[in-house]
Amino acid sequence: MARPFASSADLDDKQQVLEVLAEGVYALTAEGDPNVGAIEGEDFLVCFEALATPVAAREWLARLREHTDKPIRYLVLSHYHAVRVLGASAFGARMIVAHEKTRELIAERGEQDWASEYARMPRLFKDPGSIPGLTWPTVTFGDRLTIHLGGDRGELVLRYCGRGHTEGDLVAWLPRQRIMFAGDLVESQAALYTGDAFHREWSSATLDRVAALGAETLVGGRGAVARGKEGVAAAIAQTRDFLTVMLREVGAAGSLKEAFERTHRALAPRYGSWPIFEHCLPFNVSRLWDELHGVERPRIWTAERDREVWDQLQP
Numbered sequence: 001m002a003r004p005f006a007s008s009a010d011l012d013d014k015q016q017v018l019e020v021l022a023e024g025v026y027a028l029t030a031e032g033d034p035n036v037g038a039i040e041g042e043d044f045l046v047c048f049e050a051l052a053t054p055v056a057a058r059e060w061l062a063r064l065r066e067h068t069d070k071p072i073r074y075l076v077l078s079h080y081h082a083v084r085v086l087g088a089s090a091f092g093a094r095m096i097v098a099h100e101k102t103r104e105l106i107a108e109r110g111e112q113d114w115a116s117e118y119a120r121m122p123r124l125f126k127d128p129g130s131i132p133g134l135t136w137p138t139v140t141f142g143d144r145l146t147i148h149l150g151g152d153r154g155e156l157v158l159r160y161c162g163r164g165h166t167e168g169d170l171v172a173w174l175p176r177q178r179i180m181f182a183g184d185l186v187e188s189q190a191a192l193y194t195g196d197a198f199h200r201e202w203s204s205a206t207l208d209r210v211a212a213l214g215a216e217t218l219v220g221g222r223g224a225v226a227r228g229k230e231g232v233a234a235a236i237a238q239t240r241d242f243l244t245v246m247l248r249e250v251g252a253a254g255s256l257k258e259a260f261e262r263t264h265r266a267l268a269p270r271y272g273s274w275p276i277f278e279h280c281l282p283f284n285v286s287r288l289w290d291e292l293h294g295v296e297r298p299r300i301w302t303a304e305r306d307r308e309v310w311d312q313l314q315p
Helices: 054-064 100-120 199-212 228-251 256-271 277-292 303-313
Strands: 017-022 025-030 033-040 045-048 072-076 095-099 139-141 144-148 155-159 171-174 179-183 217-220
Touching: 017 217, 025 054, 033 171, 033 217, 095 100, 100 139, 100 303, 139 144, 199 228, 199 277, 217 228, 228 256, 228 277, 256 277, 256 303, 277 303
Parallel strands: 045 072, 072 095, 095 139, 179 217
Antiparallel strands: 017 025, 025 033, 033 045, 144 155, 155 171, 171 179
């Protein structure tokens, strides 16, 4: 029997857990669904990630409002994927912040990505009719942007660490609290999606820069919060290992189908039971095959191309 396409058969709601990581620092995790967060300034809020629809975002905001009623000044988007950005209108943020490459990617492929991700992960798109259109950043930066939180709260530093999960990933770093929101550059107990990635750079220089910041608490794009220096190091090491194994196995294959089979065989014993592993792997291998054969920038995923790759690779 054919495997259901991507996550189209994953229709069960996931248990959401709101965690207070430090005074005024919040994370919402949900059994491998996309993580979101918020940081209190003296008289404002910074929210991190927007979820897939305004309806989904409002559910998160209702939980956040049990802890703080400060107005949302900034909404920070770690990258351009639809499940991270299309709920932005619910926040009413004065400024929507992203890396400059993220804005370029939205312009280039945002519409196609929306259709692709909706077909892959329909459960995340609660009331898709509530989405008013593509989300456009109002503030972009290249290397670093610092938000002063006011009073004795320190600062929030938005950093570009290099190409990785996409061309435009950023991390949100609280140096005083040693807390990082890493977006999908790091996953903790969740499989990686690399369909728009730069595997060689991500697995080396980019993760080196992430690690060098010295976080002691890390919220990845999916999965559990990593705690303590050892927990953070383990999450980064898991991410690097996943990429390194992919590079080795795809690089040794003589065809795309063989590349998928080798990679699945190598990764499944450790990662196969983790969220979205089976969903992601065909798209991951297809992108890495392209990258290793001279396709520098990821090809645009459309709903039609998704199905072609899935039917070709998934048993």
